């Protein structure tokens with residue numbers, strides 16, 4: 001299974017139709033040809049990301065090690081949804 005966000009194959013199955021990308025640190029599921037991307041926070045709360053662009057933005061700020069930016073982006077995404 002390729003990650004829909006980064007196309008990496010560093011993904012693992014974590015449940016029924018649910019996968020985890022160890023590159024993006026995001027989860028996604030694949031139902032009926034449609035995928036949905038989630039971010040799971042430290043407390044196990046999952047946030048649905050609307051599209052690939054948002055997921056990529058979030059993943060990038062995480063990889064930059066900029067936790068403040070990451071939190072800001074996450075909060076922005078949550079408030080929009």
Ligand SMILES: [Zn+2]
Pocket residue numbers: 003004005006007008021022023024025
């Ligand atoms: Zn990925």
